Amino acid sequence: MKYYSTNRQSPEMSFKEAVVKGLPHDKGLFFPQHIPTLSAAFLEALPDMTLPQIAFEVLQPYTVPDITPEALKDICEEVFTFPIPLVEVKKDIYSLELFHGPTCAFKDVGARFMSRCLQAFAEPDKPVTVLVATSGDTGSAVANGFLGVDNIEVVILYPEGGVSEIQEMQFTTLGQNIHAVAVAGTFDDCQHLVKQAFSDPELSKEMQLSSANSINVARWLPQMVYYFHAWGQWRKLQPDADAEVTFAVPSGNFGNLAAGVLARKMGLPVKFFIAATNLNKVVPAYLESGDYTPAPSVATIANAMDVGSPNNFPRIQEIFNQDYQALKEVIKGFWMEDEQIRETIRQVQQDDDYLLDPHGAIAYSSLLRQLPDLGTSGIFLETAHPAKFKQTIDEILSTDTPLPEQLQAFLNRPKQARRIGNEFSELAALLHEQHKLFTAS
Numbered sequence: 191m192k193y194y195s196t197n198r199q200s201p202e203m204s205f206k207e208a209v210v211k212g213l214p215h216d217k218g219l220f221f222p223q224h225i226p227t228l229s230a231a232f233l234e235a236l237p238d239m240t241l242p243q244i245a246f247e248v249l250q251p252y253t254v255p256d257i258t259p260e261a262l263k264d265i266c267e268e269v270f271t272f273p274i275p276l277v278e279v280k281k282d283i284y285s286l287e288l289f290h291g292p293t294c295a296f297k298d299v300g301a302r303f304m305s306r307c308l309q310a311f312a313e314p315d316k317p318v319t320v321l322v323a324t325s326g327d328t329g330s331a332v333a334n335g336f337l338g339v340d341n342i343e344v345v346i347l348y349p350e351g352g353v354s355e356i357q358e359m360q361f362t363t364l365g366q367n368i369h370a371v372a373v374a375g376t377f378d379d380c381q382h383l384v385k386q387a388f389s390d391p392e393l394s395k396e397m398q399l400s401s402a403n404s405i406n407v408a409r410w411l412p413q414m415v416y417y418f419h420a421w422g423q424w425r426k427l428q429p430d431a432d433a434e435v436t437f438a439v440p441s442g443n444f445g446n447l448a449a450g451v452l453a454r455k456m457g458l459p460v461k462f463f464i465a466a467t468n469l470n471k472v473v474p475a476y477l478e479s480g481d482y483t484p485a486p487s488v489a490t491i492a493n494a495m496d497v498g499s500p501n502n503f504p505r506i507q508e509i510f511n512q513d514y515q516a517l518k519e520v521i522k523g524f525w526m527e528d529e530q531i532r533e534t535i536r537q538v539q540q541d542d543d544y545l546l547d548p549h550g551a552i553a554y555s556s557l558l559r560q561l562p563d564l565g566t567s568g569i570f571l572e573t574a575h576p577a578k579f580k581q582t583i584d585e586i587l588s589t590d591t592p593l594p595e596q597l598q599a600f601l602n603r604p605k606q607a608r609r610i611g612n613e614f615s616e617l618a619a620l621l622h623e624q625h626k627l628f629t630a631s
Contacts, residue, residue, distance in 0.1 A: 191204075191251060191253070192222075193223065194221055195221070196220075196504045198216075205408075208407050209304070209308060210308070212399065212400040212402075212405065213385070213401055213405055219501070219502070219504055220407050221508050222252055225509075226456060227456060228247070228456050229457075237423065238422075239422065240270075242267045245270055246259075246266045249415070252411050253307075256311075257310065265306045268306060269299065269412070270299070272290045273290050274287065274288055274416050274419055275290070276420055276427070276569065277544075279542050280542055280558075282561065283557050283558065283561070284427075284568070285550065285570055285572045286569050288416060288573055289547075289572060289578075291331075291596075292334050292596055293327070293330040294577070294578055294594060294597060295330065295578065296413070296416075296446065296571065297328050300331070301331035301332045301336070303411075303412040304402055304409045304412075305342075308320070308336075308400060308408065313341075316398050317342065317628060317629060318342045319342075319344075319345060319398065319399050319400070320344045320345070320399075321387055322347070322384070322401060323381045323384045323403060324346055324361070325380075326353045326493055327357065327578070328403060328404075329360070330357055333346060333360065333361035333370075334360065337366060337367070345371060345620075345621065345624065346371065347371050348361075348370065348373065348380060349375060349380055350375075354582070355580075356578050356593075358605070359605065365606055373611070374609070374611045374612055376496070377497060378486065378487045378497065380612075384403070397625045403443070403445075403501065404448075405501050412449075414449045414450070414453040417437065417449070420437075421458055421459065424567065432566065433459040434459045434461035435459070436464065436566045436567070437571070438466050438553035438554070438557045439465065440492070440495060440549035440553045440570075441495060441500070442467070442470070442497040444502040444505075445502040446571065446573070447502075447521075448502045448505040448506045451521070452509060461520075461564070461566050462520060462522055463522070464553070464557070465477070465523050465524065466524045467495055468495050468526060468531070468552060469525065471523070472485060472498060473503060473523060474525045475523075477523040484498055485498045491531060491532070491582050492528075492551075494549055522556075526552045526555060531548050534551040534554065534555050535551050535586050536587065538554065545583070547572065547573070548582060549573050549574060550573060556570070575594060608620060
């Protein structure tokens, strides 16, 4: 498989080259040269397939010939080691719980897959610096996915004061090859700094930079797997229902939704997607007006979606061949304010005895309101464990939310983080310094 840039001003690259490079020179996004269609037999077998089996079948066309079938099977067995259950919350509304991995967030899937790929591709005399911006869960998933991996250092930029305390502890307390950098600014500022670093000729000359945000194809593509898995589990529960479902996806940088849309393009029977956002409603506004206008991000209690300029949305447009009407027929928009999120969490806990996190609450509400018009069953993605937002949840429910074991492990560790402003010169100086220390060790 070859990958081209969505801006079409960079040369095509192999899977290996696209993973190591992270971002094309022209600041577009790598996109597969063609999208394979999966067979009817595969869809029929889905309900009884394991996660590693699904992952191998779905990802093999995108990784050949750079990863052999045997190596890909091993990677899938290493990555998909935790359950991703489908839970009925209310009649015809199901939660896909993506928070049972090591950092209690959906990004464990992509981060673990990418770390195995990059480890396989890294050359001993060419250490790789993974540079990533996070609004919360990406940082913890990437940090834990790459912790202790030889020949790779990770630099995580995050908005100072813009992530939950538990999220911050998950990537600032690890040490070893993981370096956390608090930026005086927003997530959009962090994301902009990462893009500047990739286009800087001096940094490119000195070090081999790669990205672990969902802009990287090895982070983005594996997210398709749990859509296939969810559909298979739903068919087990509802074998006589119409085959098409609606997925509601909490959306910030839009990599997760882009992966779902790609799965649909490969043949997964999905009728609609709902792009569920907070006050950062750039995409819902676009779906109403046809005018795509990124805006400064706004802080909300669903902080992982505080993104005013979604990096992955061009991939969704690419899947629909830039056809706004075709895109609008499949993707519906939805957004909520903080007080509506709080009320949804209270109501669902009271009525259905199910604990939502702020992001899942928006996706759940979108199904509750839109399913009667859409005419399908609905699956919403619970992208992070509610305890990752313990302070918010405790305030909403007047309770003391228990932490799962994975999160308790990070308590009472000393925080290790550098602090910079949102000027690129400060990041460049830090990367130069860090790279010298890394290569000397």
